[in-house]
Amino acid sequence: MHPAFSVVFFTTATGAGYGLLALLGVLGGLGLIPPDFWLGLIGMGLALGLIAAGLLSSTGHLGRPERAWRAFSQWRSSWLSREGVSSVLTFIPAGLFGIGWVFFGRTGGWVTLAGLLTAVGAIVTVCTTGMIYASLKPIAQWHSRFTLPGYLIFSAMTGSLLLNALLQGFGIDSNTLLATCLLLIVLGWGWKLATWHHNDRLEIPTTANTATGLAGGTVRSLEWPHTEENYLLKEMGFRIARKHGAKLRLVTQILAFALPGLLLLAAIFLPWPLAAIASVLAAFAQFAGMLVERWLFFAEAKHTVTLYYGR
Amino acid sequence: MTCLPAHTDKRLGLVIDLDTCVGCQACVTACKEWNTGGHMAPLTDIDPYGSNVDGVWFNRVHSYEHTTEMGGRTVNFPRSCLHCETPACVTVCPTGASYKRASDGIVLIDEDKCIGCKLCSWACPYGAREFDTDVGVMKKCTLCVDRIYNDNLAEEDRVPACVAACPTSARHFGDLGDPASAVSQLVADRGGVDLMPEMGYRPTNKYLPPRAHTQRAASVAAPALEPVRAEGGFLGWVDRMLSN
Numbered sequence: 128m129h130p131a132f133s134v135v136f137f138t139t140a141t142g143a144g145y146g147l148l149a150l151l152g153v154l155g156g157l158g159l160i161p162p163d164f165w166l167g168l169i170g171m172g173l174a175l176g177l178i179a180a181g182l183l184s185s186t187g188h189l190g191r192p193e194r195a196w197r198a199f200s201q202w203r204s205s206w207l208s209r210e211g212v213s214s215v216l217t218f219i220p221a222g223l224f225g226i227g228w229v230f231f232g233r234t235g236g237w238v239t240l241a242g243l244l245t246a247v248g249a250i251v252t253v254c255t256t257g258m259i260y261a262s263l264k265p266i267a268q269w270h271s272r273f274t275l276p277g278y279l280i281f282s283a284m285t286g287s288l289l290l291n292a293l294l295q296g297f298g299i300d301s302n303t304l305l306a307t308c309l310l311l312i313v314l315g316w317g318w319k320l321a322t323w324h325h326n327d328r329l330e331i332p333t334t335a336n337t338a339t340g341l342a343g344g345t346v347r348s349l350e351w352p353h354t355e356e357n358y359l360l361k362e363m364g365f366r367i368a369r370k371h372g373a374k375l376r377l378v379t380q381i382l383a384f385a386l387p388g389l390l391l392l393a394a395i396f397l398p399w400p401l402a403a404i405a406s407v408l409a410a411f412a413q414f415a416g417m418l419v420e421r422w423l424f425f426a427e428a429k430h431t432v433t434l435y436y437g438r
Numbered sequence: 439m440t441c442l443p444a445h446t447d448k449r450l451g452l453v454i455d456l457d458t459c460v461g462c463q464a465c466v467t468a469c470k471e472w473n474t475g476g477h478m479a480p481l482t483d484i485d486p487y488g489s490n491v492d493g494v495w496f497n498r499v500h501s502y503e504h505t506t507e508m509g510g511r512t513v514n515f516p517r518s519c520l521h522c523e524t525p526a527c528v529t530v531c532p533t534g535a536s537y538k539r540a541s542d543g544i545v546l547i548d549e550d551k552c553i554g555c556k557l558c559s560w561a562c563p564y565g566a567r568e569f570d571t572d573v574g575v576m577k578k579c580t581l582c583v584d585r586i587y588n589d590n591l592a593e594e595d596r597v598p599a600c601v602a603a604c605p606t607s608a609r610h611f612g613d614l615g616d617p618a619s620a621v622s623q624l625v626a627d628r629g630g631v632d633l634m635p636e637m638g639y640r641p642t643n644k645y646l647p648p649r650a651h652t653q654r655a656a657s658v659a660a661p662a663l664e665p666v667r668a669e670g671g672f673l674g675w676v677d678r679m680l681s682n
Contacts, residue, residue, distance in 0.1 A: 190570075431563040
């Protein structure tokens with residue numbers, strides 16, 4: 128599948144944004160993060176900013192962005208529509224929580240309720256994003272049990288690293304949060320390795336034989352119907368050289384998991400402000416690594432239409 | 439609404455005969471000619487005379503070499519929308535632009551509602567939908583909905599343009615939901631198959647596999663050598679020895 132940057136950035140940014148938003152909603156709403164105007168403003172601003180930037184980026188992928196409002200109508204059948212609806216609905220409790228927690232400096236009561244509802248909305252939205260891909264049968268690498276948990280794990284992982292960087296920046300040192308970040312990094316790394324292991328050994332029942340209805344033997348493409356690449360090949364026939372794939376998987380593992388893990392390990396033992404610097408670097412490195420991971424998620428996915436072209 | 443109709447009164451579709459298709463591309467050009475002025479018009483061409491030719495087509499004919507233990511042969515393979523019974527291209531549509539008609543089962547796009555998110559083309563395993571980069575919306579085969587019900591055309595012309603154009607009658611149009619229809623009979627007689635049945639989209643269009651290879655020698659070949667008659671004597675002994 129063609130890795131359009133608008134969609135790669137969209138899923139990575141909103142994943143991190145909703146992860147951070149859910150954590151702020153739960154921890155802030157329950158009073159585990161003390162209400163502080165600047166911390167709250169920057170935290171909520173970062174979370175909602177990433178979400179808004181991601182959503183705006185996704186409209187860049189549309190042929191007719193001015194009609195995007197229509198995408199809220201078909202939530203009964205379409206995961207994309209459900210994603211649109213839940214992403215917009217999440218702004219309501221998130222806005223209320225932001226006002227109560229950041230501007231009024233309150234926790235408890237309606238602010239806690241709004242915080243918890245924000246987290247529910249964020250988790251539901253990430254689930255809908257994952258399901259857009261997991262529900263597509265023609266793309267075996269996506270239509271797998273690894274896709275939805277992957278989106279949730281990476282959202283929690285990137286969100287918690289952002290939260291850690293934020294709190295460390297404000298001099299709030301929490302070894303519990305650092306340990307949680309490290310655990311999520313290990314979980315995310317393991318999940319990604321398991322996903323790649325699964326995808327590399329996929330046995331897809333759809334072949335050039337079933338695609339053409341020609342039973343038995345081999346079916347070899349002699350001639351395409353067109354001389355140049357058409358929409359199908361540009362959008363769904365994207366191919367990545369195997370050697371680049373292996374290198375980019377290594378880059379993903381270093382940037383998204385290994386380097387942030389080492390930096391956060393160091394942060395446990397380092398004094399402020401070195402711990403804060405390490406935490407911020409870890410969040411930046413991981414975001415870059417997740418962009419590479421998401422690029423590969425598209426580039427390594429193979430659509431059944433490529434069988435018609437002998438690819 | 440992009441939810442699918444529980445039942446369609448008819449199941450209009452095509453039956454494509456891979457035995458008789460000669461790959462002449464007449465259906466391809468007839469489709470383009472009709473539909474660039476039809477329901478989903480235009481079928482935009484980008485840089486048609488340049489080096490990066492691209493454009494929207496509803497029907498494309500591939501050529502394959504099918505090799506089995508019986509030998510190899512060339513199979514020309516027209517590929518277009520199969521108007522599936524459970525088309526995921528419709529259910530994934532976030533705007534309601536894609537729909538399947540309850541009356542005849544035809545899958546269509548309302549171009550005025552399409553936002554060009556391309557998700558439907560990802561959901562179609564057959565590559566039936568093509569994006570029009572110029573207009574910014576998705577396009578697909580309409581089964582010539584503007585021909586088959588068109589009172590201005592002579593009755594024999596009320597078939598999809600590809601069917602009307604085919605010089606070898608490799609394309610047939612009819613109601614595949616009616617077991618007594620000519621197309622259903624043809625599918626039953628010739629063992630018509632679904633493409634990618636394992637995907638579970640339940641395509642309406644059927645493909646008739648090429649007929650089995652015959653054992654007859656081609657008429658242009660030299661006559662086969664006479665078999666050696668079983669006989670006695672020295673030659674019979676040689677024959678038996680060589681036959682061992």
